[in-house]
Amino acid sequence: MLRSILTAIFLFLLWYLMSGIDKTLTLGLGVGSSIFAVWIVRRMENASEYDSLKVHLHPIELFKYCIWFLLEIFKSNWTVTKVILSPKMGINQNMFKVPFSQKSDLGQTIFANSITLTPGTISVEVEEDHFLVHALTFLPTDHEALAEMNNRISKIEGNVTS
Amino acid sequence: MNFLNDMLQIIAWVSILLGSVLVIIGALGSLRFPDFWSRLHAASVTDSGGVILLLVGMGIHSGFNLITFKLFLIGVFLFITGPTSSHAVANAALVSGIKPTKKKQKISGNDG
Amino acid sequence: MIGTMPHLVFLIALILLFIAMILVLIRLYKGPTLYDRVLSTNSFGTHTVLFIGVLGFLSGRPDFLDIALLYALINFVATIAILKFFRYRAIGDVLIKRESKK
Numbered sequence: 438m439l440r441s442i443l444t445a446i447f448l449f450l451l452w453y454l455m456s457g458i459d460k461t462l463t464l465g466l467g468v469g470s471s472i473f474a475v476w477i478v479r480r481m482e483n484a485s486e487y488d489s490l491k492v493h494l495h496p497i498e499l500f501k502y503c504i505w506f507l508l509e510i511f512k513s514n515w516t517v518t519k520v521i522l523s524p525k526m527g528i529n530q531n532m533f534k535v536p537f538s539q540k541s542d543l544g545q546t547i548f549a550n551s552i553t554l555t556p557g558t559i560s561v562e563v564e565e566d567h568f569l570v571h572a573l574t575f576l577p578t579d580h581e582a583l584a585e586m587n588n589r590i591s592k593i594e595g596n597v598t599s
Numbered sequence: 600m601n602f603l604n605d606m607l608q609i610i611a612w613v614s615i616l617l618g619s620v621l622v623i624i625g626a627l628g629s630l631r632f633p634d635f636w637s638r639l640h641a642a643s644v645t646d647s648g649g650v651i652l653l654l655v656g657m658g659i660h661s662g663f664n665l666i667t668f669k670l671f672l673i674g675v676f677l678f679i680t681g682p683t684s685s686h687a688v689a690n691a692a693l694v695s696g697i698k699p700t701k702k703k704q705k706i707s708g709n710d711g
Numbered sequence: 712m713i714g715t716m717p718h719l720v721f722l723i724a725l726i727l728l729f730i731a732m733i734l735v736l737i738r739l740y741k742g743p744t745l746y747d748r749v750l751s752t753n754s755f756g757t758h759t760v761l762f763i764g765v766l767g768f769l770s771g772r773p774d775f776l777d778i779a780l781l782y783a784l785i786n787f788v789a790t791i792a793i794l795k796f797f798r799y800r801a802i803g804d805v806l807i808k809r810e811s812k813k
Contacts, residue, residue, distance in 0.1 A: 455672075455777075457665050507651070514621065514648035517640060521628035528637055530699050553682035556643045561689045571689065571699060573640040612720045615765075619727035622758065626731035629738050629754065635747055638738070642754045645731075653724070653761050657768055660717065669776040673764070673783055677757065680787035684753050691794045692746040 445475045494543075498593045505589065509555055517556040520574060531575035535560075535583045536567045544594040551586060558583075611659035618652030625649060636699045639689055646681040650674065721769040728765060732758045749793055756786030 448471035456463060520526055535552070539545045549560040552570055558579070562569040572579055621644060628641030651674070658670045732755060739751040760779045767775025796802055 454665060454668050510647050510651070514644055517628070517644050518621070518624050521624055521631065521641060521644075526632070528632070530636055532699050549686065550679070550682040553643065553685050554647050554678065556647055557640055559639055559643065559689050560686055561693050569693075571636055571639070573637055608717070612716065615720055615724050619724040619731075622761065623727050623731040623734070625754075626734035626758075629751065630734050635744055635750075638747060638750060642750055645754060645757060650757065650761065653765070657764060660768065661773060666773045666776060669773075669780060670764070673760065673776065673780050676780065676783045676787075677760065680783065681757065684787055684790040685750075687791060687794050688746055688750050688753070691749075691798055692744075694798070695746070697744060697746065 441475050441479060444478070445471045448474055493595050494593050495595050498589075502589050502593055506551060509586075513555050513557045517573065528573060529575050530571070530573060532561070532569060532571050533575070533580070534567045535570045535580075535587070537587055538591050539587075539594055541594060544590055547593070548587060548590045551590070552583065607659055611656045614652045614656030614659065618649050618654075618656055621645070621652060622649035635692060635697055636689075639685065643681075643685060646677070646685065650677050650681070718769070721765055724765050725762070725769060728758060728762045732762065745797060749790060752793070753786065753790045756782065756789070760786070 449467050452467035452471060453459075453464070456467070520528065537545060537548050539548055545563070549563065549568060552558050552560045552568065557573045559571045560568045561571050570583070625641050625643075625645030628644060629638045632638045632641055654670050654674045658667045661667055661670070735751050735755045735758060739748055739755065742748045742751060760783045763775050763779040763782060767773045767779070792802060
């Protein structure tokens with residue numbers, strides 16, 4: 438219940454910040470629509486039999502990861518830019534397996550999206566315990582780099598309860 | 600104070616120009632690369648570096664107000680949806696049987 | 712000097728984005744496979760979002776960002792819908808089962 442109220446307040450803040458108007462009618466419509474949205478979501482949660490694992494992300498670790506990840510993005514952007522602009526493109530494509538150790542769906546999603554967001558690597562397929570990753574300029578050190586990313590994301594994901 | 604303001608403006612301009620250069624490099628790559636799998640990587644230069652730099656530049660330029668918040672929201676949406684649609688295209692291509700080039704391909708065992 | 716500078720910067724950014732959009736459109740026209748075309752459609756959408764944002768700043772009306780936000784959402788849904796249609800030949804409910812790996 439508390440979670441629903443917090444979600445409604447968050448949605449209403451989103452509404453207010455997006456519109457920036459503080460007339461009574463607009464605010465009233467905002468309150469109505471955020472309560473309506475939360476009600477629909479609650480109904481859907483009751484109807485579906487799929488129950489996901491509950492995770493609490495560590496905010497500090499998440500922040501540290503974001504900083505590290507931004508640096509990684511700019512490094513690999515530079516690598517791919519060099520490949521694109523060089524007249525003889527040194528492409529060395531490879532498809533390889535990357536094991537992951539996150540238990541929750543959210544952690545796995547963060548890892549897969551991070552791999553795809555880094556230019557030069559794309560996660561193509563999810564299997565039981567590993568991703569299939571396609572790399573543009575494959576080096577043997579890529580395995581270690583992705584293992585480090587895996588460790589950092591596992592650190593974000595705290596204790597997982599079902 | 601005025602000097603600091605000018606400094607921020609210059610950072611914003613540099614960031615916007617660099618971002619548009621990255622965007623055009625991504626487009627150039629998607630035109631130059633030889634096959635589908637490498638074009639996928641060119642598109643992700645635009646999706647990550649170009650989007651970050653352009654949005655950060657516009658955010659610094661506008662100061663701190665509702666516009667910055669909207670830019671932040673656009674950034675979050677693009678950051679969640681961009682990789683997801685890249686992955687969807689790649690996965691659909693893999694399922695439909697477009698194989699990566701055979702030259703160096705080895706789906707190696709668990710050597711990771 | 713510092714007053715006219717933002718105008719120039721946004722104009723340059725707009726022109727570069729425009730050229731990038733044309734390059735992506737050429738790939739959309741040439742693309743040998745369907746997936747090349749879907750990829751360039753998606754990438755064209757991202758370019759459009761950035762283009763609308765820069766255009767809003769250039770014309771001094773950053774309210775355009777609302778449109779850009781909406782466009783980002785629609786672009787994502789469109790890409791997923793196209794891919795789903797070409798995989799299952801239906802947009803509505805389909806019985807999704809994993810294809811067998813080869």
